[in-house]
Amino acid sequence: xxxxxxxxxxxxxxxxxxxxxxxxxxxxxxxxxxxxxxxxxxxxxxxxxxxxxxxxxxxxxxxxxxxxxxxxxxxxxxxxxxxxxxxxxxxxxxxxxxxxxxxxxxxxxxxxxxxxxxxxxxxxxxxxxxx
Amino acid sequence: xxxxxxxxxxxxxxxxxxxxxxxxxxxxxxxxxxxxxxxxxxxxxxxxxxxxxxxxxxxxxxxxxxxxxxxxxxxxxxxxxxxxxxxxxxxxxxxxxxxxxxxxxxxxxxxxxxxxxxxxxxxxxxxxxxxxxxxxxxxxxxxxxxxxxxxxxxxxxxxxxxxxxxxxxxxxxxxxxxxxxxxxxxxxxxxxxxxxxxxxxxxxxxxxxxxxxxxxxxxxxxxxxxxxxxxxxxxxxxxxxxxxxxxxxxxxxxxxxxxxxxxxxxxxxxxxxxxxxxxxxxxxxxxxxxxxxxxxxxxxxxxxxxxxxxxxxxxxxxxxxxxxxxxxxxxxxxxxxx
Amino acid sequence: xxxxxxxxxxxxxxxxxxxxxxxxxxxxxxxxxxxxxxxxxxxxxxxxxxxxxxxxxxxxxxxxxxxxxxxxxxxxxxxxxxxxxxxxxxxxxxxxxxxxxxxxxxxxxxxxxxxxxxxxxxxxxxxxxxxxxxxxxxxxxxxxxxxxxxxxxxxxxxxxxxxxxxxxxxxxxxxxxxxxxxxxxxxxxxxxxxxxxxxxxxxxxxxxxxxxxxxxxxxxxxxxxxxxxxxxxxxxxxxxxxxxxxxxxxxxxxxxxxxxxxxxxxx
Numbered sequence: 068x069x070x071x072x073x074x075x076x077x078x079x080x081x082x083x084x085x086x087x088x089x090x091x092x093x094x095x096x097x098x099x100x101x102x103x104x105x106x107x108x109x110x111x112x113x114x115x116x117x118x119x120x121x122x123x124x125x126x127x128x129x130x131x132x133x134x135x136x137x138x139x140x141x142x143x144x145x146x147x148x149x150x151x152x153x154x155x156x157x158x159x160x161x162x163x164x165x166x167x168x169x170x171x172x173x174x175x176x177x178x179x180x181x182x183x184x185x186x187x188x189x190x191x192x193x194x195x196x197x198x
Numbered sequence: 199x200x201x202x203x204x205x206x207x208x209x210x211x212x213x214x215x216x217x218x219x220x221x222x223x224x225x226x227x228x229x230x231x232x233x234x235x236x237x238x239x240x241x242x243x244x245x246x247x248x249x250x251x252x253x254x255x256x257x258x259x260x261x262x263x264x265x266x267x268x269x270x271x272x273x274x275x276x277x278x279x280x281x282x283x284x285x286x287x288x289x290x291x292x293x294x295x296x297x298x299x300x301x302x303x304x305x306x307x308x309x310x311x312x313x314x315x316x317x318x319x320x321x322x323x324x325x326x327x328x329x330x331x332x333x334x335x336x337x338x339x340x341x342x343x344x345x346x347x348x349x350x351x352x353x354x355x356x357x358x359x360x361x362x363x364x365x366x367x368x369x370x371x372x373x374x375x376x377x378x379x380x381x382x383x384x385x386x387x388x389x390x391x392x393x394x395x396x397x398x399x400x401x402x403x404x405x406x407x408x409x410x411x412x413x414x415x416x417x418x419x420x421x422x423x424x425x426x427x428x429x430x431x432x433x434x435x436x437x438x439x440x441x442x443x444x445x446x447x448x449x450x451x452x453x454x455x456x457x458x459x460x461x462x463x464x465x466x467x468x469x470x471x472x473x474x475x476x477x478x479x480x481x482x483x484x485x486x487x488x489x490x491x492x493x494x495x496x497x498x499x500x501x502x503x504x505x506x507x508x509x510x511x512x513x514x515x516x517x518x519x520x521x522x523x524x525x526x527x528x529x530x531x532x533x534x535x536x
Numbered sequence: 537x538x539x540x541x542x543x544x545x546x547x548x549x550x551x552x553x554x555x556x557x558x559x560x561x562x563x564x565x566x567x568x569x570x571x572x573x574x575x576x577x578x579x580x581x582x583x584x585x586x587x588x589x590x591x592x593x594x595x596x597x598x599x600x601x602x603x604x605x606x607x608x609x610x611x612x613x614x615x616x617x618x619x620x621x622x623x624x625x626x627x628x629x630x631x632x633x634x635x636x637x638x639x640x641x642x643x644x645x646x647x648x649x650x651x652x653x654x655x656x657x658x659x660x661x662x663x664x665x666x667x668x669x670x671x672x673x674x675x676x677x678x679x680x681x682x683x684x685x686x687x688x689x690x691x692x693x694x695x696x697x698x699x700x701x702x703x704x705x706x707x708x709x710x711x712x713x714x715x716x717x718x719x720x721x722x723x724x725x726x727x728x729x730x731x732x733x734x735x736x737x738x739x740x741x742x743x744x745x746x747x748x749x750x751x752x753x754x755x756x757x758x759x760x761x762x763x764x765x766x767x768x769x770x771x772x773x774x775x776x777x778x779x780x781x782x783x784x785x786x787x788x789x790x791x792x793x794x795x796x797x798x799x800x801x802x803x
Contacts (some may be wrong), residue, residue, distance in 0.1 A: 093365050095297045096355055097514040100479040103291065115499075115694035116507035118367065119299070139510065141304030144383050144400065146204075147500045149305060152693040154779060155204045167297045170517030178299050179289075183206065191207045191310065192286075233571070240571030247667070358794035368786050387666050391578045396665045396672060403681045405674040407663060413777045422782040498683070501696040505678075505786045506648050515797035522799060 098140075098177045102168035106136060106176075107184075110160045113145040113151055122178060124140060130172070138164055138178040146190060202359075207305075216282035216309055223315050224275055226468060234434075234466050239390050244434045246395070246462055250386045250470055251495040252372075252379040253308045255281045258488065260328030267328065268317045275315075303484035306382035314469055314491035321488040322474075323379075330450065330486060339483035341451055353516035358511065365511055367504035369423050369447050369533030372401040375440050375458055376449070376474040378490070383502065385495050388462075395429055395436060403502045408438055415441050421454060423447055436462040453480040468494040549781070564708060567742035572668040575742055579664060580773040580780070583657035583750070586612025590726035591766060592620050600639060603761035609725070617765040619724050621728055627759040634727025642725055646793060647785035649680045651721025652714055652736055653752045653766065663780055671703060671710070676783050684712050690695050692716020695732055712738040731758035746772040 108124030122138040143151065161184040169175040181189040237245035255278055285307040289296040301307050317388065320328035333341065351360050364370040371378045377386070377399065386397040397406040408429040416426040425441035438460040445454035456478040463471045470492040477485045546754040586594075588601040593614040599607035614620070623631055634641055644650060650658060660676035671684040692700030692715060700716035708737035719732040738752045748770040 086247050088389075093361075093510065093514055095226045097510055098297050100292065100294065114507075117502045118507060120304075121509065121511055130428050136518045140299045141301060142502075144385075144502070145305035145311060146207075146502045147498065147693045148311075148496055149204070149207060151207075152691070153205045153695065155202050157202070164465050166299075167531055168515055171513070171520035174512065179223060179296055180290075180300065181303060183383070187206050188303060189206065190204075190303050191305050192300060261549070299746050325566065352799065356799040366786060367788065368784060387670075389665055389670060389672060391665045391667065394578075394665060398672070398675070398681065398683075402584070404679060405681050407665070407674060407780060409777075415753045424782060498685075498693075500693065501649075501681075501698060503649055503697050506697060512794065515547065515794055519797055519799065521589075 087132065094177060097170065098167040099170045100167060103166070104168055104176060105163070105165045106138075107163050108136060109163065110156060110158055110162055111135070112158065113153070113156045115147075117142050122162065122164070122181070124164070126174075134174055136174045136176065138166060138176050138181075140178050140181065151190070156189070214461055216286065219282060219309050220275060220279050223278065224271070226315065228303075230354070234464050236464065236467065241392050243390060243431060244436070244464055245330070245390070246388045246436060246464055246470060247390055248388060249495040249497045249499070250388065250523075251312050251314075251384045252377065252490050252492045253311060253313045253382075253384040253385070254316060254321070254379050254489075254490060255308065255313075256316050256318055256380070258323065259330060260323045262330075264319045266319060267323075267326070269319055269476035270330070271317065274317045278309075278313075278315075278524070282307070285309055301382065308379075308382070308384070311384075312493045312495045316491050318489070321490055322486060323489050324475075324487040325484065331482045331484045333451070334479060334481060334483050336479075337434055337451065340453060340481065342452055344448070344451075353518075358515060361511065361514070362493065363447065364513070367402060367511075369509055370401045370496075373399050373404045373424065374447075374449060375406075375424060376460055376476070384522040385499055387497065387499055394448060398499060400499045401502055402504055415439075420443070421445075425458070434463055438462075449476070451481055452476065452478045456479045470511075476530070506523070542657075550799065554686070554717070564741075565743050567731055567745075568710065570666055574666075574668070574705050575710070576666065577664045577671075577710065577740065577748065578666045580778045581664065581748060581770045582660045582661045582773055583770055585615060585657060585768055585769055586610050587615045587657045587766075588654070588659055588724055588766065591615050591724045591728055592726070593768070594726065601648075615766045615768050617767070622722075622761045622764055624759060624761055627729075629795050631727050631729060634684060634722070634729055636727075638725060638727050641727070644677075644725065645789065646721065647678050647789045650675070650677055651697055651717065652699050653738065654721060654723055654789070655682070656752075657768060660783070661778065674780065676780050678783060678785055681704055682714075684710075693724070697721060699734075699736070709743050710738075710740040712736075714738070729759070730754075730756045733758045740770075743769070746774060748772075 069109050106124065106126050108126035110122060111125055112123040114121040120140045124136045124138065125133045126136050128134050162182065163182040164178045165180040166176040166178045183189060190197055220402060239245050286302045286309065322328045322330065325331050354360050360368060371380045372384060383400045385400040389396045393409060393411050395408045395410065399406065406424065406425045406427060410429045412430065413428065421442055422442040423444060425440045427438050427440045429436055429438045440458040443454050443456055449456065456476060459475045461473040465471050471489065472492050473487060473489045475485055475487040567653055570576040571754065589609045589612060594612060596611040597609040600611060619793060655677065656677045658677050662675040664673040665674065669687040671686055673682040680698055682698045682701055684701040686703050691704040695718040697720060699714040701712050701714040703710060703712040715735045717732055717734040719730065722729050729774065734756045736752050736754050738750065741749045743749050745792055749763060749767065750770050751767040753763050755766045
């Protein structure tokens, strides 16, 4: 038992090291770790494109004026395999997005958590019991 | 809006989902063992057609402290389970991995799709230690030259040409050749028509069209990112020989002289065995080979118009220039304050 | 036979002659069969015309100054039934703007996927890989690929550059119904364009062992006043060992797209 667990333990660490995700590096160059945000807005468009999809939102700022934002999400390819289409996420849907803003200061960001207005995660992911 | 059943695809507890995924893999892994004598295409060739994935957690090289070639089933399944749970875990706010969309939310974890069970501790099967062979003198020299050239080009975001080939949407590990799985979108579609095999790679919508009529390779002065490929059948196995590579993809440090032999054999209804041998004496002291099981996957493969949608690359470069300007402005301010 | 052929024989001979010279339906070419009994369109094909410059009839015209005659527009006839594209008035203005700025606006310059039908008449070969469930069309330019779904017809899950194609056979003709386009592609280098409401029905029929007839009916209620149709022969590439070459053109346009974002050397 001891040997097996030890092997598995070490194996995982190295397995993880051996399967790099290049995207991480580029994302932390594109978006600023020191500029987290939490936005609430209505969807004006979901660009279901590659290499990454983009959510376009109308966000009301403090003064009440509407500011368009664009938020980077994942490739839609696996969602499409699971039946998601351009009709799934309807224009006008209210979304709450937590993420990090673009380094060049534009109203762009990466969407770390994409939530519906009722707090449920969009598409796939952990449920309430995970928290 | 809430009624659309795809808007929220509940996957249940992270660990529960991983366990379900894993038991399907374990069950599938138990089922096979007889040699496959199955389908043929109408013109009598072994039928390799369909959607396949080479998604894997198995590293190319054997981890340093592992000496055996195979895990036991129990070990392999345990490793896969931990990988699956780790993939689905939430990242910590304020850490680099957190500056990213959530792969799990988009179904992009490997554990959210098909994966073949692989008991091997490395994809490399030869040399027997599961690691790349030593570099030849030429290989060491070229590695040094490339490192020096990279350094002289400046930082990774100084210019688009300094960015990785995948970020530029030119070539990815999924394309190769050889074709290796990456973090996500690891699907392939194989079609066979008289005299040809086509392998559509999901990433970069690459259609490798391989003639089977014994024609020669392209002339040696013609170099392509994916080289020149020619195929033939050896019994149940499709053999693809590739040459005429350029020196820019440099698979694992290879030179343009690399010769690649890939082999596909259908093991059962749901599995292909993909093997490849790299022959490049300008880089390595010996040939080396690897083996990867490909699992039956589902379609469709949606258009991967990577370059067309590449806002991210633009934003990365613009962001880097914004940082440069910030740094320059601060330096100028400090200077004027002296 | 001094008195001529007997009437019945003469009549049948005349009938046969009429049918043979009618050039159409009853004596249509019957292509060799694929394994599933359908006409076999496998192979490498190419259009030979000047439509890639401009699908409407046009005279020769200058290109970029520094390339002189080497990149001047070659004159060509229209491939359109009726000659011209039936633009709505506002759309025609946009087309003219596109044309005036084509050396910056043409998506071909940026190595973007060429869309449909443009991919079919770019001056490079494309390959058809045919199966009962899928027919793939693989193009040289930018390695563009179209999947034609022959078996399960679904709606486009999302918009794409090359559209979503559902196909079926009508006798000797492959009918391909494509929609789900984005609005980013052009029909040619002359700025002829469409919206994301573009809908195309193509018909391919073998007219001989080395020829396909290609027709496409194009409609887009946002841009055109009515549907319009193009047609052309497609020719089989007959060279021994004909093949598609790689045309990974992203590298060729990176400087143009991203060059201005290069780090300036520090003072």
